[in-house]
Amino acid sequence: MRRGAARVVAGMVGFALVAVPGTARAQAREPDPGGADLSVRMDVSPGRAQPGQPLVYRVRVRNAGPGDAVLPTLTVRVPAGVDILNADVAECRPGRNAREVVCAAGADIPAGSTGEVRITGLVRPGARGPLPASATIFSEVVDGRPANDSVRLLTLVDEGADLAIRLTDRSRAGRTVTMGAVVRNRGPRAVRDALALFRVGRARLVSAHGARCLPRPAYVGCRLRTLGSGEQVRLSFAFRARGRTVTAEASVYSGDVGDRRPRNNVARMTVR
Numbered sequence: 187m188r189r190g191a192a193r194v195v196a197g198m199v200g201f202a203l204v205a206v207p208g209t210a211r212a213q214a215r216e217p218d219p220g221g222a223d224l225s226v227r228m229d230v231s232p233g234r235a236q237p238g239q240p241l242v243y244r245v246r247v248r249n250a251g252p253g254d255a256v257l258p259t260l261t262v263r264v265p266a267g268v269d270i271l272n273a274d275v276a277e278c279r280p281g282r283n284a285r286e287v288v289c290a291a292g293a294d295i296p297a298g299s300t301g302e303v304r305i306t307g308l309v310r311p312g313a314r315g316p317l318p319a320s321a322t323i324f325s326e327v328v329d330g331r332p333a334n335d336s337v338r339l340l341t342l343v344d345e346g347a348d349l350a351i352r353l354t355d356r357s358r359a360g361r362t363v364t365m366g367a368v369v370r371n372r373g374p375r376a377v378r379d380a381l382a383l384f385r386v387g388r389a390r391l392v393s394a395h396g397a398r399c400l401p402r403p404a405y406v407g408c409r410l411r412t413l414g415s416g417e418q419v420r421l422s423f424a425f426r427a428r429g430r431t432v433t434a435e436a437s438v439y440s441g442d443v444g445d446r447r448p449r450n451n452v453a454r455m456t457v458r
Contacts (some may be wrong), residue, residue: 225334
């Protein structure tokens, strides 16, 4: 897991994360008037996970006092269907397994302090919901109100879509190379923001049909029409080649709708 930059939020000292053997709770007893009332909250964005797309967990902690929290430890567990990419507090470290992030403060946390950590994950293409995540805050001092020391969150997973692209109809006449492409959505969700990218080395785009395409220095980008479930769109291109061989790579993706079968999002072709 990559380590992000440390930060202090609303007066809470930065977490110093260590791998701890567990998060055992202190034995419940009468509230300690000098103890700390810790609480933890968690939300997720987006509210409905998309297969193959990022998911951000925001975990916020607070010490309502009246006393300081002694060396508190925050433990966050993400679902099995989510791969952790990073946490934005540098001291946070992996826990006992790849699904756990543990942050342990290196100093006591004063009453009234708050703080947060954002954990970014990637939803696996095959993930099925709901996805359970949890966060627990634990201090070495008894918390008279332990009910808000833990939180559990369930996230539904959208069905997503299945975009696919293949290259077809290659031909060459002198320096002019033509080729076609077929983009298909096998559903079940409609895709309204599909974008196809074509990389053809040093070849220059002459014409494109079937979509609105714009040449860029390293690729040609094509904005596709809305593709409903089971629909497809055909594209055709002409390029001016600068060498004997033109190697083309095409990819298709959506920024809003997840894709459950990403392997067919890329196609390659060589024209000589």
